[in-house]
Amino acid sequence: MVGTPEPDQELGEVRHSSSPRLKLLFFWFPCAVFLLILVCPFLQKVCWVGRADLEVEFTVTDAVTGQPVSDAQIEIHSEGGLYKERDRREFQLTTDPNGRVSYICLDSMSSGSRGPFEYTYSVQLPWWRFRTSAAGFQSNDWVELNVPEFGRRVRRAGPGKAKVEIPIRLSRE
Numbered sequence: 001m002v003g004t005p006e007p008d009q010e011l012g013e014v015r016h017s018s019s020p021r022l023k024l025l026f027f028w029f030p031c032a033v034f035l036l037i038l039v040c041p042f043l044q045k046v047c048w049v050g051r052a053d054l055e056v057e058f059t060v061t062d063a064v065t066g067q068p069v070s071d072a073q074i075e076i077h078s079e080g081g082l083y084k085e086r087d088r089r090e091f092q093l094t095t096d097p098n099g100r101v102s103y104i105c106l107d108s109m110s111s112g113s114r115g116p117f118e119y120t121y122s123v124q125l126p127w128w129r130f131r132t133s134a135a136g137f138q139s140n141d142w143v144e145l146n147v148p149e150f151g152r153r154v155r156r157a158g159p160g161k162a163k164v165e166i167p168i169r170l171s172r173e
Contacts, residue, residue: 045115054083054108054123054154055163056145060099060132063169068099072134072170081126081146082109095134110162123154123162137170 060072072095080086084106093101105126112121125146133139150164157163 042116045113045118047111047113049109049111051107052110052123052156052160052162054105054125055102055157055161056105056126056166057100057102057163058093058095058130058132058166058168060095060134060168060170062137063171068095068097069134069137069170070095070097070099072099072132072137072168074101074130074132074168076103077129077142079127079129081105081128082124083107083126108162121154121156121162122151123164125151125154125164132168132170134170136173138173140168140170 058074060069060074061067062069074093074095076091076093078085078087078089078091080088093103095101108126109124110122113119128145129142130145131140131142145166150166153166154162154164
């Protein structure tokens with residue numbers, strides 16, 4: 001019987017028999033809890049929402065030669081967006097000799113997640129439609145900026161900064 005003295009033992013000495021249930025309870029259960037405590041932080045996923053200054057960079061090139069198109073006009077119709085300048089407005093940007101022009105959307109909404117098997121990052125693009133024209137080239141049709149094709153191009157550019165590059169190819173007249 002467990003916990004009862006056997007006849008040849010002195011009073012005060014008690015010998016316990018080893019039970020599989022006791023072994024499970026006092027050895028394997030604490031080991032499992034300890035391993036669970038060690039592993040859980042590595043299995044967690046963290047989702048976050050924040051803000052980033054998004055640089056929208058347009059690069060205009062000749063569709064045939066690939067050469068930059070300087071002085072191209074990018075006409076933008078803005079419906080606002082999830083960034084500091086939320087009002088509707090229209091404005092134009094003009095490319096430099098390298099065919100590039102940028103606009104920074106301050107405090108754009110950003111979000112992401114991080115876990116053991118994933119890392120995501122995205123920035124909400126402004127609600128713009130744009131079209132491009134240049135001397136000697138055909139103007140292109142209106143293009144929506146806030147679409148998945150351009151959203152996949154967003155990259156981190158440092159703490160609190162992101163950049164999206166928008167390539168535009170123009171055909172000669």
